[in-house]
Amino acid sequence: MRVAFVSMKTSHYRDTKGARRLERLARQMADAGHDVTVYCARWWDGDERRFEPDDISYRAVTAEPNAAAFAARLPVRIARNGADVVHARPTPPESVPAAKLGGALARAPLLVDWFGDEALPGGRRTEWAARAPDRIVTPSEMVRTNAREQGADGDATTVIPESIDVDLIRETEPAETVDVAFAHPLDESANVESLMLGLAELRERDWSATIIGDGPYREDYERQARDLRIDDRVTFAGACDREERVSLYRGAHVFVQTAYREQFATELLWALACGCVGIVEYQARSSAHELIEQRERSFRVTSTQGMAEAIVDAGTYERRTFDEAFAEFDHDAVRGEYEDLYARLIDERGLF
Template sequence: MRVAVVSMDTVATRDAPAVRRTRRVAAGLAAAGHDVHWLCAQWWGGEIEHFEQDGIEYHAVTERPSSGRFRSKLPFVLRRVDPDVVHAVSVPPGHATTAKTTAAMLRVPVVLDWWERDPDRGSGRQYRKAATRADRVIAPSETVRTAVREHGASDVNARVIPESIDMDLVRSADADDRFDMVWGRDLDGDANVGEFLLALAELRDRDWTAAIVGDGPARDDAERMAADLRIDDRVRFLGDLDEAAFVPVLKGSHVFAQTATYEPFATGLLWALACGCVGIVEYQAGSSAHELVEGLDRGRLVTSPQELADEIVACGSLPEWETNDGFAGFDHDEVRSEWVECYEDAIEGHGWL
């Protein structure tokens, strides 16, 4: 299948969660043998208009990120690529609507990948136009899908395709048993890691060790808070870890805590659950994390640091696992198949128009 990815940004120009998701999807499709073309702002040197890297053919629509100029030049490059399906990101929304106009002339469908629950870089009217015109709108969670529907996408055209993990890595990795509990996420303004630290402080008279995985502008404050709470001798800040280093830490731990106030998809929590951790989620209106643990034997929902501390104690009676095959459906291959099925469904449905 020939897929045109329309995203002005790549991780080289804007390293954000939504762009990283696009990169993972594109790389997975290319690895499976699909013909993937990424239409973007040029992020490489020289006068080469397009080149291939890791199976993805990158096409320079503009010399640098410029939303208006990208939109004006996009139709020419998209027609030249001549795809079977267009995979467009929702930010900025005008790029998706321009892609749809061109795709209509090419008689191919547009699948819109909508990562953010509350996206910026565009007006509500622009997002509504993007949501209603796309042939399919894909969200990473039901929480985001609800927001997409509020922007006008229909129940029929909006569906969920989650993030994915490497179950082979989960099964094969050794366990690093230095820690009893783990918290893992970017330490940014939405991290809310203080809730986890407050819960640990409630348990300072018990025997435990904890790891905080991730880095960002909130790290210094979190380290000071741990010291102020007199638990810094048992809390290790590990910084950013790649998957190969993160998985052993999860496999050796018993509890993973999720407290972020905003999370379109809780990828760290998914890895932890697959690694056998008990997932304890502090419910937040802006986070989809609760979706992964609702109805799960090894999952808990709480609403405060005190409840989080209580559940950490209560979960001590559960057996320790290093793998949970109940999450095999989130494996990279399985989720990639969902994307391909979505494209094929969109192509078939488009053919009836």
């Protein structure tokens, strides 16, 4: 299958979760044998219009990110090279109608991956981006609702979650056991204080906690741990790579999710698959609670007291290092959801 991905600014320009999601999928599709082309602004050295590492063909629509020029040139580039399906990001919004036209010229449907972290301007331009695609994919129901609020047709939206490497989990040795794990960049949205206050309620109990992540608020959180007199039982592990995180999650009993903003709670997903009991503090701008709905080994809380009680109650569940129920989120399984959606869209396009 020929898949044309459209992302004016790749992660080489602006490293966002949405950009990484699209590029990860492009690599997975190429690894699965599909013919993958990424249309973008040039990010590599030199003047070549094409760059082809790792079985992916990157094609420079413009030399630098320029929304108007990118949108003007994109349709012809897609039509000239051909595609069976066009898969775009909604930023800049002008690129979506352009991708739609390119797809029409190539007789290919348009799918837009709307992650929710795009800096969209709102207004008519964003409405065009929401209404033009044959299908919009979001990582969660929360983002799906946001896309509909921007003008997307509810019947043309689909949720496909983020994915994880189940084989990596199985093959990674668990780290030393710890009672509670937390992971998020230590920024203004991390909300580690909710966990800290919950743990402080349990000073008289025996517990240990690991905070994974780094960022501008790390010193503040370390100071808070000292002020609450729990710093001797809280370890700040730093950013950690994926293998280190998986090892820590497999050694932990509970994973606590408190962040104010999460289009998709990826670290929570990894931790749940590693056998952790999930504790999610409900936040209006976070979709994390969606991952634990209808799952027994989990708690949803709304207060410091509720956090403390959930940590205690989680002790009634056995420790695990893997949860087979989350194998459905494996990279191959989620890639298969995209492939099935591509096939349905192509079949629908063939009816006209």
